[in-house]
Amino acid sequence: MIADVYIELKEGVADPEGESTKKALKLLGFDNVKNVSTRKVFRIEIDAKSREEAEKEIKQMCEKLLANPVIQRYSINWIS
Amino acid sequence: MIADVYIELKEGVADPEGESTKKALKLLGFDNVKNVSTRKVFRIEIDAKSREEAEKEIKQMCEKLLANPVIQRYSINWIS
Numbered sequence: 001m002i003a004d005v006y007i008e009l010k011e012g013v014a015d016p017e018g019e020s021t022k023k024a025l026k027l028l029g030f031d032n033v034k035n036v037s038t039r040k041v042f043r044i045e046i047d048a049k050s051r052e053e054a055e056k057e058i059k060q061m062c063e064k065l066l067a068n069p070v071i072q073r074y075s076i077n078w079i080s
Numbered sequence: 081m082i083a084d085v086y087i088e089l090k091e092g093v094a095d096p097e098g099e100s101t102k103k104a105l106k107l108l109g110f111d112n113v114k115n116v117s118t119r120k121v122f123r124i125e126i127d128a129k130s131r132e133e134a135e136k137e138i139k140q141m142c143e144k145l146l147a148n149p150v151i152q153r154y155s156i157n158w159i160s
Contacts, residue, residue, distance in 0.1 A: 006121070021122060021146070028144055032137060035125040041086070042101060045115040057112060064108055066101070 001046055001054050002079040005066060008039035013071045042066055043079070051078065081126055081134050082159040085146060088119040093151045122146055123159070131158065 009015050015037050022036040044061070048054035055076060062074040089095050095117050102116040124141070128134035135156060142154040 018122070024145055025141055028141075030137060030141055032127040032134075033124060033141075034127060035123075037123045039121045039123065041119045041121060042098070043115075043117045043119065044113060047112045047114060054112075057110060061105055061108075061110055061113075065104055 001048060001051065003044050003046070003054070003058055004077045004079055005042045005044060005058060005062060006039055006075045006077065007042070007062075007067050007072050008074075009037070010071055010073050081128060081131065083124050083126070083134070083138055084157045084159055085122045085124060085138060085142060086119055086155045086157065087122070087142075087147050087152050088154075089117070090151055090153050 018035075018037040021038070022033055025033045025036065044058060046054050046057065048057065058076055063069065067074045098115075098117040101118070102113055105113045105116065124138060126134050126137065128137065138156055143149065147154045
């Protein structure tokens with residue numbers, strides 16, 4: 001099974017990478033850009049008997065390693 | 081208009097971040113993980129008269145700043 005795990009900043013947390021990207025785009029002349037935010041995707045291929053079991057395991061991965069629960073939230077999108 | 085721009089490595093390009101994440105997950109006991117790859121998402125809010133115009137502009141952003149065409153490819157997914 002393959003899942004895309006999206007890691008994004010929680011509301012109200014500063015996104016310096018997004019801000020810098022926005023500034024750089026403006027400097028390049030892209031004046032129509034209103035906002036830029038960033039997120040990270042981990043595509044994880046996992047062996048499991050069921051989707052429920054795999055999802056439980058991926059949630060544990062997020063909580064233990066992939067996301068920082070203080071400032072980030074995660075969501076899981078199944079690809080196959 | 082809001083678009084998610086996905087930046088991912090081209091086929092055959094090493095993904096050290098994905099490899100390290102996989103190793104770390106295995107060390108934490110997630111033995112069912114078969115593979116991990118990473119990608120980046122820029123969520124861009126843009127003012128434009130039409131989606132075609134906005135898409136043209138976002139492609140230019142990717143080519144000039146967001147993606148490295150030697151090792152990365154990009155795709156655009158419209159959110160609104």
